[in-house]
Amino acid sequence: xxxxxxxxxxxxxxxxxxxxxxxxxxxxxxxxxxxxxxxxxxxxxxxxxxxxxxxxxxxxxxxxxxxxxxxxxxxxxxxxxxxxxxxxxxxxxxxxxxxxxxxxxxxxxxxxxxxxxxxxxxxxxxxxxxxxxxxxxxxxxxxxxxxxxxxxxxxxxxxxxxxxxxxxxxxxxxxxxxxxxxxxxxxxxxxxxxxxxxxxxxxxxxxxxxxxxxxxxxxxxxxxxxxxxxxxxxxxxxxxxxxxxxx
Numbered sequence: 001x002x003x004x005x006x007x008x009x010x011x012x013x014x015x016x017x018x019x020x021x022x023x024x025x026x027x028x029x030x031x032x033x034x035x036x037x038x039x040x041x042x043x044x045x046x047x048x049x050x051x052x053x054x055x056x057x058x059x060x061x062x063x064x065x066x067x068x069x070x071x072x073x074x075x076x077x078x079x080x081x082x083x084x085x086x087x088x089x090x091x092x093x094x095x096x097x098x099x100x101x102x103x104x105x106x107x108x109x110x111x112x113x114x115x116x117x118x119x120x121x122x123x124x125x126x127x128x129x130x131x132x133x134x135x136x137x138x139x140x141x142x143x144x145x146x147x148x149x150x151x152x153x154x155x156x157x158x159x160x161x162x163x164x165x166x167x168x169x170x171x172x173x174x175x176x177x178x179x180x181x182x183x184x185x186x187x188x189x190x191x192x193x194x195x196x197x198x199x200x201x202x203x204x205x206x207x208x209x210x211x212x213x214x215x216x217x218x219x220x221x222x223x224x225x226x227x228x229x230x231x232x233x234x235x236x237x238x239x240x241x242x243x244x245x246x247x
Contacts, residue, residue: 030054065093160186
């Protein structure tokens with residue numbers, strides 16, 4: 001079984017459709033934030049449902065369902081969520097409300113952020129290997145006997161590895177394959193629709209649990225069209241301009 005693991009699509013249909021049409025996989029899994037920021041939440045959520053609808057709750061889905069928390073979001077993020085609310089039909093919101101905070105499959109688990117309190121949506125960036133949130137996630141993985149966790153939220157692909165002495169190693173992830181040993185791993189899949197690692201492409205992961213093989217991938221897509229759609233919908237210019245920079 002080869003899983004295509006996608007996070008932080010953020011309503012970028014140009015990026016999502018390019019990956020789905022050009023990658024080889026058996027099943028698609030989503031790690032949250034299908035919507036927000038960009039212009040096409042309807043098309044992205046429709047595609048999500050058409051490709052199985054298997055995924056977890058991101059903070060932008062949570063904000064869409066609970067507008068009372070929008071004060072916690074940046075202005076650009078709030079405008080993207082308000083665009084989502086007016087763009088998608090009630091039945092999509094009903095489905096969105098059923099998304100779990102955490103989803104376990106085989107020996108791995110999906111969570112948009114960290115496992116200790118998933119709906120707090122804590123950030124753990126690559127430089128945060130000493131984070132208590134990260135250490136708590138490794139502990140939760142041990143309790144549930146999960147070897148691998150896939151996460152998103154920061155838009156920065158990376159790997160956290162828990163060594164035998166319980167210290168954490170961090171690796172920045174570039175395109176390529178990794179065969180896992182028996183250690184525990186928290187793996188950030190990066191962002192399909194709004195990269196923030198300086199590489200303006202769609203970033204994602206392929207995972208084969210039988211081979212214990214993780215493949216980091218990035219793919220070019222029509223950034224110009226995605227940005228123009230943002231401008232056409234009257235969303236913040238910054239949300240479109242950043243797509244060209246990958247920041």
